[in-house]
Amino acid sequence: MESYESKISIKSWAEEDRPREKLLLQGRRVLSDAELVAILIGSGSLNESAVDLSKRILHHFSGDLDGLGKASVNDLSKFKGIGEAKAISIIAALELGRRRKETEHKQTEKVSCSKDIFHLMHRYFADLNHEEFWIILLNRANKVLSQHLISKGGQAGTIADPKIIFQTVLQHHAASVILAHNHPSGNLKPSQADLDLTKKLRNAGQMLDIAVPDHLIFTDKYYYSFADEGLM
Known part of the structure; x- marks a missing residue:
């Protein structure tokens, strides 16, 4: 019934x-x-x-x-x-x-372009209302070894210490390092501080025989690649 x-x-x-x-x-x-x-x-x-x-x-x-x-x-x-x-x-x-x-994005990827880094790192920057600076370490085959948070800041910016960055690179025996940080404001344009830091880290990498092939700026949905814009 x-x-x-x-x-x-x-x-x-x-x-x-x-x-x-x-x-x-x-x-x-x-x-x-x-x-x-x-x-x-x-x-x-x-x-x-x-x-x-x-x-x-x-x-x-x-x-x-x-x-x-x-x-x-x-x-x-x-x-x-x-x-x-x-x-x-x-x-x-x-x-x-x-x-x-x-x-869904385990770090077995081989990085061949800026879009690969965007897909790898976007989840770390999504929904943040403060700025963070990360590095992505690669081996000689351009496969991702690991990602590391270097610093956190406020909405206006964060400080990335070159000593900490390259100490981390050397500890993990990486062949190259890609830089990444976000702009919570949604503005993709690099600041003068971004440009100066990128140049400083690239020059330091050359002295240590460590390549710095790119620096990406993230917003919620988009990214800016220094390499794509001819700034590396």
């Missing part, structure tokens, strides 16, 4: 439960971003469903997950209906997604 529960239609479910039912019946790929966020939130309020609250949050952050990925717990907690626990759940889920991307 069919149970009473099995006769209940999706329309009779509470608004915040419908994304869960939709996922069960149709699969995860049919859900909108707002519906997926609503599952993380769990419930809305008397005046707003979890889906509507999720739509409002996404709209605030440029309407997409890229904007939401930059949000802090404090940013999310400003929305009525989002407490600390719900904010943490959202941030944790987005971080898992970012880390999943990270596992």
Whole structure:
């Protein structure tokens, strides 16, 4: 005999439960971003469903997950209906997604152009609201040995110590080192400080017989290559 529960239609479910039912019946790929966020939130309020609250949050952050990925717990907690626990759940889920991307790009790549470095390093700079300076170490076959964070700074810049950079290069017996840092402002144009540092590191590398083939500046979606622009 069919149970009473099995006769209940999706329309009779509470608004915040419908994304869960939709996922069960149709699969995860049919859900909108707002519906997926609503599952993380769990419930809305008397005046707003979890889906509507999720739509409002996404709209605030440029309407997409890229904007939401930059949000802090404090940013999310400003929305009525989002407490600390719900904010943490959202941030944790987005971080898992970012880390999943990270596992897709294990460092077995051979670097042949600036785009290879962009694909390798983009995940490290995505969603940052501060500047970081990284180095990518290569062997003589141009295969990636490792990546290293050299320094963190604020929105205006960070300091990259040449001594630390080349000490790391020598410790790992690398044949060459590629430089990379981000501009949280979204401006790809290298500053005079960027140009001066690149020249200084390139000259230091020549003295140590270590090649410095490129320096990349990252924004969220794009990059600038010193080598591509003839500056190396």
